[in-house]
Amino acid sequence: MQNNIAPLMDVQHLEKRYGASAPAIFSDISFSINRGEFVCMIGHSGCGKSTILNILAGLERPTTGHVSMNGHHVTRPGLERGVVFQGHALMPWLTVAQNVALAVRARSPGMSKTDVHQQVLHYLNMVNLHDAQHKRPSELSGGMRQRVGIARAFSTTPDMLLMDEPFGALDALTRGVIQDELLRICAKTGQTVFMITHDVDEAILLADRLILMSNGPQARIAEIVENPLPRNRVRTSIHHLSGFYDLRNHLVDFLVHRSAGTRQASH
Numbered sequence: 001m002q003n004n005i006a007p008l009m010d011v012q013h014l015e016k017r018y019g020a021s022a023p024a025i026f027s028d029i030s031f032s033i034n035r036g037e038f039v040c041m042i043g044h045s046g047c048g049k050s051t052i053l054n055i056l057a058g059l060e061r062p063t064t065g066h067v068s069m070n071g072h073h074v075t076r077p078g079l080e081r082g083v084v085f086q087g088h089a090l091m092p093w094l095t096v097a098q099n100v101a102l103a104v105r106a107r108s109p110g111m112s113k114t115d116v117h118q119q120v121l122h123y124l125n126m127v128n129l130h131d132a133q134h135k136r137p138s139e140l141s142g143g144m145r146q147r148v149g150i151a152r153a154f155s156t157t158p159d160m161l162l163m164d165e166p167f168g169a170l171d172a173l174t175r176g177v178i179q180d181e182l183l184r185i186c187a188k189t190g191q192t193v194f195m196i197t198h199d200v201d202e203a204i205l206l207a208d209r210l211i212l213m214s215n216g217p218q219a220r221i222a223e224i225v226e227n228p229l230p231r232n233r234v235r236t237s238i239h240h241l242s243g244f245y246d247l248r249n250h251l252v253d254f255l256v257h258r259s260a261g262t263r264q265a266s267h
């Protein structure tokens with residue numbers, strides 16, 4: 001019973017400093033992520049969002065504080081956490097299909113060659129890249145590389161997806177298609193997601209909860225906002241829902257007027 005209600009990930013009092021006498025980039029960052037929940041973090045450039053995501057991924061260590069997942073301390077990367085980086089981080093010597101296959105095989109070592117290939121193609125289709133499967137990253141545009149990174153993370157079906165501005169480099173049409181696909185996957189599989197975005201509309205569409213960061217240095221969580229809109233949100237009609245503009249205005253107002261002046265957590 002206890003296990004069912006415990007959060008999937010628990011983040012306690014994270015602080016990060018580069019150098020003992022340097023000011024903290026951020027401090028007292030505490031929140032939890034429940035299984036099946038979609039959490040977005042929003043804040044201005046430099047407040048430490050990528051650093052926080054890297055700590056959740058186990059790629060970086062906090063100066064103080066800790067992260068646990070499923071009750072275990074996160075101290076290193078793990079296949080149960082799939083990461084989409086702000087930059088694409090692909091293996092340059094491998095083709096698109098090989099980059100994705102590498103991740104699928106790492107996650108499922110016993111999977112047959114045919115099944116790996118099928119899984120790879122399924123996720124390359126999702127991001128509309130099946131025609132580029134034999135190309136190398138250097139032959140792709142920035143948006144295409146980012147889409148390979150997205151296919152790679154999704155293809156491993158991780159317990160937790162950690163995504164750092166995954167759709168930033170994409171054109172509006174592709175972005176919409178992948179947002180829809182992400183919503184579909186989340187509804188179908190109960191995927192848990194932590195995602196950083198600068199896009200307020202994207203956050204309202206995707207997130208169940210939004211973590212608003214004050215500006216750095218010494219950034220804090222200024223506010224955690226529950227998304228009051230029903231979960232079956234649809235991109236093309238979400239703006240007709242009552243409450244949409246109230247939430248949107250609240251977020252824009254925070255980013256424009258309040259993020260600089262907020263130093264105390266109020267959640």
Ligand SMILES: Nc1ncnc2c1ncn2[C@@H]1O[C@H](COP(=O)(O)OP(=O)(O)OP(=O)(O)O)[C@@H](O)[C@H]1O
Nearest residue numbers: 018025043044045046047048049050051052086216
């Ligand atoms: N290795 C490092 N040494 C010193 N300072 C660093 C290092 N890595 C990051 N920083 C600083 O930490 C702060 C937070 O960086 P981070 O990349 O986490 O911000 P961010 O919120 O993701 O920004 P953006 O929205 O631009 O991606 C920045 O001021 C950055 O200069």
Ligand SMILES: [Mg+2]
Nearest residue numbers: 049050086164
């Ligand atoms: Mg960043």
